[in-house]
Each structure stands twice: as structure tokens, then as C-alpha cells.
Amino acid sequence: MNRVVIMLLDSFGIGSSTDAFKFNDEGANTFKHIYEMCFLKKANHGRQGPLNIPNLISLGLGKLMHRLTGSFPIELNFNIDVIASYAYASSISSGKDTLSGHFEIMGVPILTSWDRFLNKKSSIPxxxxxxxxxxxxxxxxxxxxxxxxxxxxxxxxxxxxxxxxxxxxxxxxxxxxxxxxxxxxxxxxxxxxxxxxxxxxxxxxxxxxxxxxxxxxxxxxxxxxxxxxxxxxxIAINERTVMEKLILEKHGEVIGIGKISDIFSGRGITQKIPAYGLADLFEKTNMAIDQAKDNSIIFTNFVDFDSVWGHRRDVSGYAKGLEFFDLKLLNIINKIQKKDLLIITADHGCDPTWIGSEHTREFIPILLYRPGYKSHYLGHRNTFSDIAQTISQYFSLSSMHYGTSMI
Missing domain, CATH: 3.30.70.1250 (Phosphopentomutase)
Known part of the structure; x- marks a missing residue:
């Protein structure tokens, strides 16, 4: 069977992007700063000890950190065998919000600027x-x-x-x-x-x-x-995402878990599965993988990283969430069959050590796992839409307007 499993860690950025200065986010780095705060034992709420995420490291996250920062802390085990290919991507969308990130990942960058209510004390006209x-x-x-x-x-x-x-x-x-x-x-x-x-x-x-x-x-x-x-x-977006193309061109299934269906206003979703909290999201994702048929996308958003820990600037909570995610991830990896494609990524940053409580403009990680395939460093991707183009090629769909395939 040809199936794609997308696990999106909402807000898990890996370093301020080249245009971060436009957003006052130069220096933001969600992953690096969480790791550093844990290692230095300065994370809030009693967090102690270095970050323990061996399964994400085995998918290339540590190697990716090394590529971006030039350093690889020994606590993240540089010598672990990497079983996936890995890359990082810039956004070409105008915003650093959930909607922009998700739509660009699915092949439809938001190039026009959103309206925003910038008056903090009397915001809505x-x-x-x-x-x-x-x-x-x-x-x-x-x-x-x-x-x-x-x-x-x-x-x-x-x-x-x-x-x-x-x-x-x-x-x-x-x-x-x-x-x-x-x-x-x-x-x-x-x-x-x-x-x-x-x-x-x-x-x-x-x-x-x-x-x-x-x-x-x-x-x-x-x-x-x-x-x-x-x-x-x-808001409804007019252009077709890769999810919609899979349904129209292959009569495929798209299973949206968590808030995925809401983000896309139900478009390109054939089955909506509500789930709340990391444990429930993992349980529903496991069930969906067990039941999914040929030509299926299983797409899960792990929103707690953003809404519960990122925006609230809770470093300890974010770190514990990452370790829980990593622990449960092994079962997902073991479920991935020979022709499946597992994609782990994010939609923007939300550095819990950063000023304020807003998202941060950052690169996102892209970890691609296919059993039996050799690990490769896939470099810097110019748009999140490289994920959509990869999915399009994987399912032999018509080409997306944006992005370059990584397979």
C-alpha cells in the first residue's frame, strides 16, 4: 500500500529563518533553546536533566541541528544510527501563523498578507x-x-x-x-x-x-x-491542496486527526477524527494507521506544543512533551510498512524562551522515513511546499504549483 503519515509538531521550529528580522525574531530557535535550557537546568517548573529524544535523533533531528548550528551536543548522541532522510525548510508565505504554515506544507503558500488587528488595547475596529x-x-x-x-x-x-x-x-x-x-x-x-x-x-x-x-x-x-x-x-483557500488532489485523482482517503479538518475548513478531508492531548492524538493516529488503506494520507497536528507550552512560554512543559512524543513515536515507526512514507515536520516556531507570547519565524524540520531507504541529508528547502510536491510524486499525482520533490 502507498500511504503517507504526517505528524506535525505544532510550533517546533529549529532556528530563525533568513527573513526573521522582518518579524523581530532574529535569534529565535525553539528546539535549540529548549535543549539548552534543559541541559543548563534552567527550565522552569523544576525541569532537570538533558533532553531525552532518541527516536527523533534516529530520524535525523540531531544531525539537522548540527547542520544548522555547527554543533551537536554529545547528550543528543551524535553517533546514533540515522534511519531517515532529513532537511530544513523556509516559508515563502507572508505570515508565521498556523493557517499559512499548514497550507504551504500542503502546496498552497499564502502569498498575500493577512489582515491583523495590531491595536493591542482596542483591537477590533x-x-x-x-x-x-x-x-x-x-x-x-x-x-x-x-x-x-x-x-x-x-x-x-x-x-x-x-x-x-x-x-x-x-x-x-x-x-x-x-x-x-x-x-x-x-x-x-x-x-x-x-x-x-x-x-x-x-x-x-x-x-x-x-x-x-x-x-x-x-x-x-x-x-x-x-x-x-x-x-x-x-478562511477558505481557492487553490487545491495535495490532499484534494489525492481524493480527486486517486479516489484516495485523507484522515485528519486533531484540528487538521478545522484548519482546512474540511476541504480535502474524507474522515475527521477529534483528539485532544498528546496521548489521545497518538492513540487515534495508531488506530488510523492500522485501518488506513491504499492511497491514504493520515495527518495529525500535535497542537499542545504550541497552545499549551509554546505560547505560555513553558520550557519544561515543552521539553516533557517532546520526550513523551519521542517515547510514543517508536510505536509509529514500527508500524510504517515498506511502501509507507512517514513525515515529521512543523508549521512555524514558538520559542518558549522568546520575548512575548507569539509565534516565531523559523525554519521547520522535515524528517522522511521509508523502511529500507538509506539516510540522506536533503539540505535547505526553499519552501514548505517541498513536502506537498514530495507527496504528489509519491502518489503519482499531477504536479503542484510550488515546491520540489525530495524523493
């Missing part, structure tokens, strides 16, 4: 807010500022419960996030509101990438926690 309030039949909104998920709940969660006004907030990404209490506001009401805001944006001048429904629970600011019922409403 008044005319747009008035449009949303009137069309969505809500009593008003609270928030309307740049914030992180936990902070915004502590600031406005109680007021939301008392007034029924949804919490709107933004960031440096092209996004509107809407936080509402699952019980007091209602989960379905939150989804309907977020969908309506997406439709309003589609019919206005604002080119916003995502509207994110952020449900939460709790009775006061000390108890508020976000739930796993997040839902993304992404």
Missing part, C-alpha cells in the same frame, strides 16, 4: 464590532484586546457570566478568538456565534485567517479553565 453585535443578536462584547487564553478569562470571565456578553480577543496573528462559558452561554451558541462572525468577515474587507471558538468552564477567575471543545473557523 468599532465598525466591525457594531456589525457583529447587530447581526449576531448579542448584548455587546467585552475584552477586545490582545491577550492570552488564561489571562483573558481571569480578566473578563466573571463579567461574561454576569452579563452574557461574549469575550472577544486577538493577537498578532490574523485571528479573532471568542471565549464563552459552556454552561452559562452554551457551547452550541458559541459555535453559532463564531460561525456567524466567520461569515461576516467573509463578506467584508477584513482578510482574517481564523475565528476560534474558545469555550471554558468554572465559576470564578481562580477556577476558569479552557475545555477541549475548541473549534476553528478558517
Amino acid at each position: 468599532e465598525e466591525l464590532l457594531e456589525n457583529i453585535i447587530s447581526h449576531c443578536n448579542i448584548p455587546g462584547i467585552i475584552g477586545n484586546c490582545h491577550s492570552s487564553g488564561i489571562t483573558i478569562l481571569q480578566q473578563f470571565g466573571e463579567e461574561h457570566i454576569h452579563t452574557g456578553k461574549p469575550i472577544f480577543y486577538t493577537s498578532m496573528d490574523s485571528v479573532i478568538q471568542i471565549a464563552c462559558h459552556e454552561n452559562f452561554f452554551g457551547l452550541n451558541n458559541l459555535y453559532k456565534l463564531s460561525c456567524s462572525v466567520r461569515n461576516i468577515l467573509n463578506n467584508t474587507k477584513y482578510n482574517i485567517g481564523r475565528v476560534i471558538a474558545r469555550p471554558f468552564l468554572g465559576n470564578n477567575k481562580k477556577e476558569f479553565t479552557r475545555t477541549n471543545n475548541r473549534k476553528d473557523y478558517s
